[in-house]
Amino acid sequence: GTASRLAARAVARAARITLGASEDLVETARELGARDARLSPVAAPVLPAPHRSRAAVRAEFAVTGDRPLILSVGRLHPQKRYDVLVDAAARWRELTPAPVVVIAGSGPAYMPLAARISEMRAPVTLLGHRNDVSDLLAGADLAIVTSDWEARQLFAQEALRSGVPLVTTAVGGVPALVGDAARLVPPDDVDAVDAAVRELIADPELRAEYARRGPARADTWPDEADTVEAVQAVYAEVVAAETAHPS
Helix, strand or coil: CHHHHHHHHHHHHHCCCEEECCHHHHHHHHHCCCCCEEECCCCCCCCCCCCCCHHHHHHHCCCCCCCCEEEEECCCCHHHCHHHHHHHHHHHHHCCCCCEEEEEECCCCHHHHHHHHHHHCCCEEEEECCCCHHHHHHHCCEEEECCCCCCCCHHHHHHHHHCCCEEEECCCCHHHHHCCCCEEECCCCHHHHHHHHHHHHHCHHHHHHHHHHHHHHHCCCCCHHHHHHHHHHHHHHHHHHHHHCCC
16 A cells, blocks of 8 residues: 555655546645646446346346346445445345346455345346446446545446436545535435435335436536547647646
């Protein structure tokens, strides 16, 4: 950790301009001594249209009727805090109907998570790596992010664009990203995740409201062309300054 911070400080102080994908990263760069740190949001690629129907996706997981399907997508890494989701999901066994929770992704935390799911008897399935996130979102009733930190969280963007109600931790750049289009909860708080999910699955009108807000919020984000244009403008600025005042 010390070596990493020293390297980050050296890079921040050496760069003419430092770009951060979220406000907290920009502030961190400034604290490390960056001469000129600026926000430069990175657009998430737009997902392809779903190839399967909602019913087909739900049938894959034996979800019938009004049983909720809850989805999370991301690398299986301790930072993502899927243990919080598993612990909350274990409580949902008492609900009628009990939600089905699926997590798409692979990574080093697979075995510890699998063991925790078994120990807690949580209704959670680890799907491994998937190439059909748009399909999974088409079948989902709720999306969840439980990370300790994120900049511009990819799956949060995908969920909101798809109109899937999102429960997410209020960390890093997430609150500025989602605004009021998602239900924000504190990190490392099983009770908060549990309460937010229970409220949303019990209230179809509230889910519909968040489903409406998501795409509207997504329309305010820069797209990939905007991202490229912004970086090109900064690069042109640096080149012009270097030409006028060679270092």
